[in-house]
Amino acid sequence: MFIIEFFRVRGTDEAHAILDRVEHDATDLDDAKVRALSLFETLEMPQKPDALRIMDHNGDEVFVWGPERPSASI
Template identity: 80%
Template sequence: MFIIEFFRVREGDGAHATLDRVEHDTADLDDAKVRAQSLFDTLNMPQKPDALRIMDQDGDEVFFWSPKPHGR
């Protein structure tokens, strides 16, 4: 099980504002990456996200992705 988190990144200090979280029930991280990136532009959120991250069942970040660099 993975949690996919979509967020905005504030310019200047890089603070994150979470827009949405989606659970994805798979044991395969590559499958979760494909799902996360496909949802990036299609999921109905209040704002367009700047980036996403995937966390494992323990809450540890296992993947970060953004279509543009954010100083990370």
């Protein structure tokens, strides 16, 4: 089980505002990444997100991505 969070980033202090959170039952992180990137463009949210992050079942951040920093991963 992975949790995908979509968020905005405030430029002045890098604070994050979560726009939506989706649980995804995936077999592995690669599957969760594909789902997250697909949802980034298609999920209806109150605002367009700046980035997303994926957390594992323990709540540990395992992946971060944004169009401005596509290679940012952990």
